[in-house]
Amino acid sequence: MARTPHKNEFQRIATYLAPLTAAAPGAFGLLDDAAVIETPAGQSTVVTTDTMVEGVHYVGDEAPSLIARKLLRVNLSDLAAMGARPSAYTLNLALPESVSDAWLADFTEGLRLDQTSYGISLIGGDSVATPGPATLTITAFGDAAEGEVLRRAGARAGDGLYVSGTIGDGALGLLVLRGEIGGLDAIARDELVDRYRLPRPRSALGVGLVGTAHAAADISDGLVADLGHVASASGLAAEIDLACIPLSSAAGAALDHDSDLWPTVLAGGDDYELVFAAPETATLDELSAHSETPITRIGEFRTGTGVTVMGDGVPMVLDRAGYRHG
Amino acid sequence: MARTPHKNEFQRIATYLAPLTAAAPGAFGLLDDAAVIETPAGQSTVVTTDTMVEGVHYVGDEAPSLIARKLLRVNLSDLAAMGARPSAYTLNLALPESVSDAWLADFTEGLRLDQTSYGISLIGGDSVATPGPATLTITAFGDAAEGEVLRRAGARAGDGLYVSGTIGDGALGLLVLRGEIGGLDAIARDELVDRYRLPRPRSALGVGLVGTAHAAADISDGLVADLGHVASASGLAAEIDLACIPLSSAAGAALDHDSDLWPTVLAGGDDYELVFAAPETATLDELSAHSETPITRIGEFRTGTGVTVMGDGVPMVLDRAGYRHG
Numbered sequence: 001m002a003r004t005p006h007k008n009e010f011q012r013i014a015t016y017l018a019p020l021t022a023a024a025p026g027a028f029g030l031l032d033d034a035a036v037i038e039t040p041a042g043q044s045t046v047v048t049t050d051t052m053v054e055g056v057h058y059v060g061d062e063a064p065s066l067i068a069r070k071l072l073r074v075n076l077s078d079l080a081a082m083g084a085r086p087s088a089y090t091l092n093l094a095l096p097e098s099v100s101d102a103w104l105a106d107f108t109e110g111l112r113l114d115q116t117s118y119g120i121s122l123i124g125g126d127s128v129a130t131p132g133p134a135t136l137t138i139t140a141f142g143d144a145a146e147g148e149v150l151r152r153a154g155a156r157a158g159d160g161l162y163v164s165g166t167i168g169d170g171a172l173g174l175l176v177l178r179g180e181i182g183g184l185d186a187i188a189r190d191e192l193v194d195r196y197r198l199p200r201p202r203s204a205l206g207v208g209l210v211g212t213a214h215a216a217a218d219i220s221d222g223l224v225a226d227l228g229h230v231a232s233a234s235g236l237a238a239e240i241d242l243a244c245i246p247l248s249s250a251a252g253a254a255l256d257h258d259s260d261l262w263p264t265v266l267a268g269g270d271d272y273e274l275v276f277a278a279p280e281t282a283t284l285d286e287l288s289a290h291s292e293t294p295i296t297r298i299g300e301f302r303t304g305t306g307v308t309v310m311g312d313g314v315p316m317v318l319d320r321a322g323y324r325h326g
Numbered sequence: 327m328a329r330t331p332h333k334n335e336f337q338r339i340a341t342y343l344a345p346l347t348a349a350a351p352g353a354f355g356l357l358d359d360a361a362v363i364e365t366p367a368g369q370s371t372v373v374t375t376d377t378m379v380e381g382v383h384y385v386g387d388e389a390p391s392l393i394a395r396k397l398l399r400v401n402l403s404d405l406a407a408m409g410a411r412p413s414a415y416t417l418n419l420a421l422p423e424s425v426s427d428a429w430l431a432d433f434t435e436g437l438r439l440d441q442t443s444y445g446i447s448l449i450g451g452d453s454v455a456t457p458g459p460a461t462l463t464i465t466a467f468g469d470a471a472e473g474e475v476l477r478r479a480g481a482r483a484g485d486g487l488y489v490s491g492t493i494g495d496g497a498l499g500l501l502v503l504r505g506e507i508g509g510l511d512a513i514a515r516d517e518l519v520d521r522y523r524l525p526r527p528r529s530a531l532g533v534g535l536v537g538t539a540h541a542a543a544d545i546s547d548g549l550v551a552d553l554g555h556v557a558s559a560s561g562l563a564a565e566i567d568l569a570c571i572p573l574s575s576a577a578g579a580a581l582d583h584d585s586d587l588w589p590t591v592l593a594g595g596d597d598y599e600l601v602f603a604a605p606e607t608a609t610l611d612e613l614s615a616h617s618e619t620p621i622t623r624i625g626e627f628r629t630g631t632g633v634t635v636m637g638d639g640v641p642m643v644l645d646r647a648g649y650r651h652g
Binding site: 026028031032033034035036037038039044045046047048049050051052053055056057077078079081082084090092093094123124125126128129130131132133135137139141142144149151152217218229233 | 352354357358359360361362363364365370371372373374375376377378379381382383403404405407408410416418419420449450451452454455456457458459461463465467468470475477478543544555559
C-alpha cells in the first residue's frame with residue numbers, strides 16, 4: 001500500500017495502523033497492494049474524503065486523538081448526510097519527521113475509540129514523510145440501499161425544513177478557543193469547545209431518513225451556506241424562522257450576552273448537524289424514530305431562490321456587521 | 327465534498343475538477359456530500375491510495391500533467407497487482423497559494439488524458455490550502471470478481487516466477503535526472519526518464535492473471551523488496567536468475583557501461599511492473615493471453631525464506647557496493 005516507506009514507516013504501520021484493521025478481513029492486515037471493500041448484497045458503496053492540514057484545519061497542539069477523531073467524524077458526517085451507514089475508511093498520513101511515536105500512538109488511539117463507536121475499520125492507507133505541516137486525509141466508505149442515497153437535490157415546495165441537534169456551537173467554540181467571546185462560564189466554554197473539537201456525525205438519523213426525507217446535507221460550511229446548496233440543487237427557496245433555531249444553553253447564553261454573534265451561529269460552520277427537507281405530512285416522531293438525536297423544524301421550502309432568515313416575521317439581511325432587519 | 331473551501335476553491339472545483347466526473351453519474355457533479363461507487367453485480371470494490379509530496383516524491387518543476395498521471399498510475403498499478411479493473415478515483419489536493427490556475431489546468435488535463443486511457447472517472451475529493459508543499463492524494467477503486475483478487479500470499483513451491491515488461495528503467499531514469507549516470511545517448515536517457523515519470527500500470531495483465539497466477543505484487547519498492555514481500559507472505563523462498571531479467575535496450579546500455587548499476591536495477595524501485603507466481607504448468611502464451619505486455623520467467627519459488635539472485639549459477643550478495651558473487 002505505502003510507496004517506498006522508510007524502514008521506520010513499515011514499523012509504524014505494523015505497530016500503530018495494522019491493529020486497526022483486525023475486524024476487516026478485506027484489509028489483509030495492510031500487507032497487500034490494495035484492500036477489498038465489503039459491500040452487502042443490494043447495497044451501494046458511498047465514498048467521501050476530507051483532508052486536514054496542521055496550522056490550517058487544526059492548531060497542532062490539540063490532543064492527537066482529538067485530531068484523528070475530528071478528521072474521521074467530518075467524513076462520517078458526510079456519509080450521514082447521504083443516508084449511508086459507515087463501514088470502513090482509508091488513512092493517508094504525510095507527517096514531518098518531528099512527529100513522535102507517542103503522537104502517533106495517541107492519534108491511532110483516537111481512531112480506535114471511534115472505530116468502536118461507529119462500527120468501522122481501517123482498511124488501507126499510505127504513510128509518507130513531508131518537510132511541511134502534517135497533512136492528514138481520511139476517505140470513508142458507507143453502505144446505502146442501491147439508488148436510495150439522500151441527495152441535496154430533491155426538496156419540494158411546501159416541504160418542512162429541519163435541522164438536527166443544536167446550531168452554532170462549533171463556530172462559537174472556535175471563538176472561545178481564540179479568546180474572542182465573553183460572558184460565558186467555564187462549563188459553557190468547555191461545552192462549546194468540545195462541540196468544535198469533536199463533531200457528532202448523525203449517522204443513525206441520516207440512515208433513518210432514507211425513504212422519508214426528500215433532500216439532506218450536513219452543516220459544515222454554516223447553516224445558511226449548506227441550506228443554500230440544498231435549496232439551489234432543488235431549484236427552490238428556503239425560509240428559516242430565526243426563533244425556531246435550536247440552541248444549546250451555552251449558545252443561548254453567548255447570544256444573550258452579545259446578539260452580534262447571530263451571524264456566527266447561522267453562518268459560522270463546524271456544526272456537523274444535518275439539515276433536511278421532509279414532506280409536510282411527516283411528523284417529528286416519524287422523522288426521529290430511528291435516532292436519539294433531537295430534530296427541529298425551523299422553516300420550509302418554497303418556490304423561488306435563496307435562503308431567507310425571518311426575524312419577528314421580517315426578512316433579515318446578513319452583512320458584515322451581522323444580521324439586521326432588512 | 328470539500329470542507330469550507332474558499333470561494334476561489336469552489337470556482338476551481340467547478341472549472342477544473344467537475345468536468346472530470348462527466349461520465350460518472352455517482353459523482354453527482356461533485357455537488358453532493360459524498361459519491362456512489364458503481365460496482366457491477368457479483369464484483370467487489372478494491373481500493374488503494376497513495377500520497378505524493380512536492381519535493382519528496384517529485385521535484386516540483388515537472389509538467390503538472392505528468393505529476394497527475396504518475397499519481398494516478400501508481401494507484402492503478404496497485405489495482406493491477408490485485409487483478410482489479412480500475413473504475414474510479416477520488417482526489418485530495420492540498421495546494422499552496424502560489425499554485426496558479428494554469429498549473430491546475432495542466433494537472434487536470436493529465437488526469438483527463440489518463441481517464442480516457444484507463445476508462446476511469448473522478449468521483450469525489452477535497453481541495454484545501456496549505457502553507458507547506460503541495461500534497462496530493464489519489465484513492466483509486468477497481469472491480470474484481472468476489473473472492474478472486476490476487477494476493478501477495480499464495481505462491482507455491484515450484485511455481486514459476488515472472489515479471490512483466492522490463493526491470494530497472496524507472497530507477498535508472500531517476501539517476502539520469504540527477505545527472506548521476508553516464509555512457510547513454512539522448513534517446514536512451516529520454517526513454518529512462520520517461521519510464522520514471524510515467525509508469526505503465528499493467529491493468530490488462532493483472533486482470534487476465536486472475537484464476538491462473540497464485541500470487542502477485544507490483545514493483546514499486548524494487549524487484550528484490552517486492553518479490554521479498556510475495557515470498558514472505560507465501561512462506562517461501564524466491565530465486566532469480568540474473569541472466570533472465572528483462573532489460574530495455576537503454577538499461578542494457580547503462581549496465582554495459584557500468585555494471586555497478588545492477589543494484590539500482592534490482593532494488594531501485596519505480597518499475598510499476600508486476601511480479602507474480604504462476605504454476606509450473608502455465609505457459610507464457612496462456613499467461614500473457616489477455617495483455618500486450620511481454621512477460622518473462624526469471625526464476626522460481628522454493629521452500630525456504632528470502633530472495634536469492636543467481637549470477638552464473640552462484641548466489642550473489644547485495645551490499646552497499648553493489649551485487650557481487652557471494
